[in-house]
Structure formats: structure tokens, C-alpha cells
Amino acid sequence: xTETRWLTSxxxxxxxxxxxxxxxxxxxxxxxxxxxxxxxxxxxFVLAMLSEAPDRTLRMTALATRTNATLPRLSRVVTRxxxxxxxxxxxxADDRRATDASLTDAGWRKVxxxxxxxxxxxxxxxxxxxxxxxxxxxxxxxxxxxxxxxxDGKLFASGS
Amino acid sequence: xTETRWLTSxxxxxxxxxxxxxxxxxxxxxxxxxxxxxxxxxxxFVLAMLSEAPDRTLRMTALATRTNATLPRLSRVVTRxxxxxxxxxxxxADDRRATDASLTDAGWRKVxxxxxxxxxxxxxxxxxxxxxxxxxxxxxxxxxxxxxxxxDGKLFASGS
DNA sequence: AGCAATTGGTTGCTTCTACAAGTAAACGGA
DNA sequence: TCCGTTTACTTGTAGAAGCAACCAATTGCT
Numbered sequence: 001x002t003e004t005r006w007l008t009s010x011x012x013x014x015x016x017x018x019x020x021x022x023x024x025x026x027x028x029x030x031x032x033x034x035x036x037x038x039x040x041x042x043x044x045f046v047l048a049m050l051s052e053a054p055d056r057t058l059r060m061t062a063l064a065t066r067t068n069a070t071l072p073r074l075s076r077v078v079t080r081x082x083x084x085x086x087x088x089x090x091x092x093a094d095d096r097r098a099t100d101a102s103l104t105d106a107g108w109r110k111v112x113x114x115x116x117x118x119x120x121x122x123x124x125x126x127x128x129x130x131x132x133x134x135x136x137x138x139x140x141x142x143x144x145x146x147x148x149x150x151x152d153g154k155l156f157a158s159g160s
Numbered sequence: 161x162t163e164t165r166w167l168t169s170x171x172x173x174x175x176x177x178x179x180x181x182x183x184x185x186x187x188x189x190x191x192x193x194x195x196x197x198x199x200x201x202x203x204x205f206v207l208a209m210l211s212e213a214p215d216r217t218l219r220m221t222a223l224a225t226r227t228n229a230t231l232p233r234l235s236r237v238v239t240r241x242x243x244x245x246x247x248x249x250x251x252x253a254d255d256r257r258a259t260d261a262s263l264t265d266a267g268w269r270k271v272x273x274x275x276x277x278x279x280x281x282x283x284x285x286x287x288x289x290x291x292x293x294x295x296x297x298x299x300x301x302x303x304x305x306x307x308x309x310x311x312d313g314k315l316f317a318s319g320s
Numbered sequence: 321a322g323c324a325a326t327t328g329g330t331t332g333c334t335t336c337t338a339c340a341a342g343t344a345a346a347c348g349g350a
Numbered sequence: 351t352c353c354g355t356t357t358a359c360t361t362g363t364a365g366a367a368g369c370a371a372c373c374a375a376t377t378g379c380t
Binding site: 004005006007010011013014015017018019020021022023024025026028068115116119120122123124125126127129130132134135136137138139140141142143144145146147148149150 | 164165166167170171173174175177178180181182183184185186188205228275276279280282283284285286287289290292294295296297298299300301302303304305306307308309310
């Protein structure tokens with residue numbers, strides 16, 4: 001164990017505030033969608049990823065990668081969404097181990113209905129609080145951090 | 161409902177990446193502490209807040225505010241930490257409804273032991289991925305967002 | 321003083337997530 | 351071709367978080 005490099009005061013101030021955002025923002029995102037659409041943010045994200053995929057269909061593993069979920073987690077979420085008839089499972093044609101998840105018409109309507117409120121919330125909570133320059137900075141910063149968190153860039157098969 | 165203001169491409173790129181960070185970072189923070197110290201990040205933060213307080217003691221409500229937790233959540237976490245003898249509860253002197261939470265000596269040693277690894281992880285995952293300029297930008301951005309998430313600034317009684 | 325409303329905290333219940341184990345299909349040598 | 355290994359997914363189980371209901375102490379109004 002080498003000598004600890006403590007944070008400088010600039011670093012500490014940035015980190016403390018960023019950590020607070022990290023703690024608060026997920027709750028804000030979740031509660032708007034929960035209140036207005038009875039969806040968690042993760043549910044919404046799953047539906048949104050499917051809505052952008054060819055045929056509105058993805059294999060479970062691919063969907064798990066895009067949403068950064070573990071497979072067990074995704075499996076349960078898809079089960080729940082399936083019970084609500086927003087998503088349908090079907091065995092994959094080319095690999096009988098695999099399962100495809102597809103957005104149903106009802107699921108598509110749900111995403112379309114939910115998107116405006118969600119976007120408004122994202123604007124309200126984050127984007128509109130920033131200057132255009134800060135938006136660009138946030139992108140670079142997030143890129144840099146993602147480089148550490150997700151070195152293989154698995155999370156970004158598509159631009160989303 | 162007025163016309164939806166969709167995100168511009170700059171905004172979308174920033175948001176998608178930031179959302180990914182939001183999804184990944186908590187897990188990274190948690191697992192290092194879990195693995196090395198058997199603490200969640202939230203546990204650690206509770207202990208850290210106590211360690212900085214006068215007499216290493218805070219009222220439950222004050223501690224909940226500083227850690228941005230609901231009181232039910234904090235109550236259970238403190239129960240758990242109490243079982244591990246890291247924290248002790250005592251009835252407050254001036255208000256018999258209130259409860260003070262104090263760091264025990266073992267709790268203090270735990271924080272001191274855990275801090276270097278945690279700081280190293282924060283450096284590794286975030287700070288060292290950024291230029292000094294970006295660290296400053298991150299602070300401003302977080303401040304701006306916090307202004308929306310936490311308009312009353314409850315979260316920042318102390319600088320932490 | 322006496323009662324209603326508020327504040328401080330804990331607990332019951334339900335939902336969500338993670339980890340680990342289990343099943344089934346597919347691949348890859350000997 | 352047969353068997354061991356890997357891949358794809360599901361399920362059992364246990365830990366954590368939120369909401370709402372709850373009790374106890376305090377404050378404020380009359």
C-alpha cells in the first residue's frame with residue numbers, strides 16, 4: 001500500500017457535489033415516471049432501447065448490455081413488462097438457447113406517451129440548468145469517466 | 161400540455177453519456193467498499209458524516225439531511241451499524257423525542273481504515289480521469305444541477 | 321390547563337436487486 | 351460421435367429501499 005493521495009480542495013468540492021447529484025438524481029428520474037406512467041426509469045429505458053432496435057426486437061443479452069443490466073435483473077424486469085403486455089418474449093430463430101424481447105404495440109404506445117414527460121423532466125432537472133458550454137463539458141466529462149467505468153465501451157453498441 | 165422541446169443532438173449526447181455514468185458509478189463505489197470493508201457506500205457516508213461532526217455525534221434528523229436519506233432508511237441503516245458496534249444510539253438530552261447517533265471508537269477506526277481505499281477508488285474512477293479544468297467544470301455543473309434537485313440547499317449544511 | 325396539530329423516529333409491507341445455483345442448448349476437441 | 355465447457359437465460363433466496371401507518375413527545379392555540 002503506497003501513500004494515500006488525498007483529494008485537493010478543488011477535487012473534494014467537485015466530488016462532494018457530484019456525489020450528491022448521484023444520490024438525488026435517480027430518485028427524481030424515477031418518481032416522475034412512476035407517478036405519471038407507472039414505470040421505473042429502468043423500465044422506461046428498456047422500452048426505449050427496444051423502440052429503437054430493428055423490428056423493435058433485441059435478444060435478452062444484447063438488451064442487457066445496452067441497458068447495463070445484469071441478465072437476472074433484466075429477466076425479471078422483462079417478466080414484469082410482459083405481464084403488462086408491453087413486451088413479448090419469443091424463442092430466437094437461430095439459437096434455441098436465446099430469447100428475443102420485442103416491444104408490443106401497447107409497449108410502443110407507452111413509450112410514445114411517456115417520452116414527452118420524461119424529456120421535460122430531464123430538461124428541468126439537468127439540461128436547462130446548464131449553459132450550452134456546460135452541456136458540451138458534461139459530455140466530455142462523462143466520456144472520460146465512462147472510459148474508466150466501462151473500458152470496453154460495451155455500453156455503447158448503438159449511440160442510443 | 162405545450163409542445164415538447166426535444167433534446168438537441170448536443171444535449172442528447174451529453175445526456176446519454178451522463179445517464180450511463182449515473183447507472184454505473186454507484187455500483188463501482190459500492191462494490192469496492194463492500195469487498196474491502198463490508199460497507200455500502202451509504203454506510204460509509206453515514207460514518208464519514210458522523211466522524212466530522214462535533215463529538216462525532218448527530219441527531220438522526222440532521223444525519224438524514226446530511227446524507228440525503230429518508231428517515232426510515234437511515235433508521236434501518238443505523239440499526240445495522242449499531243449491531244456492528246460502529247455506531248451507538250442515545251436519547252437526546254434536550255428533546256426526548258430525538259435520538260443522537262454517535263460514532264463508537266470501533267466506528268472511528270473503521271472510517272480511518274476504509275478511507276484510503278475509498279479515496280483511491282474515487283480517484284481511479286472519476287477524478288484522475290479528468291483534467292484539472294474539468295474538475296472545476298464538474299463542480300459548477302453539479303452545483304447547477306443541485307440547484308434544481310435540491311432548491312433549498314438542505315444537503316449542504318456543512319461543506320463535508 | 322387542555323386539546324389539536326406537528327415533529328422525531330421506528331416498523332410493517334411490498335418491490336427491486338444482487339449473487340448464486342440451476343437448466344438447457346451449443347460448441348469444440350479427442 | 352461423445353463428453354466437457356461455455357453461453358443464454360431463469361429462478362431461489364436474502365438484503366436494502368420506499369411508502370405508509372404508527373407511537374411518543376412537543377408545541378401552539380384558546
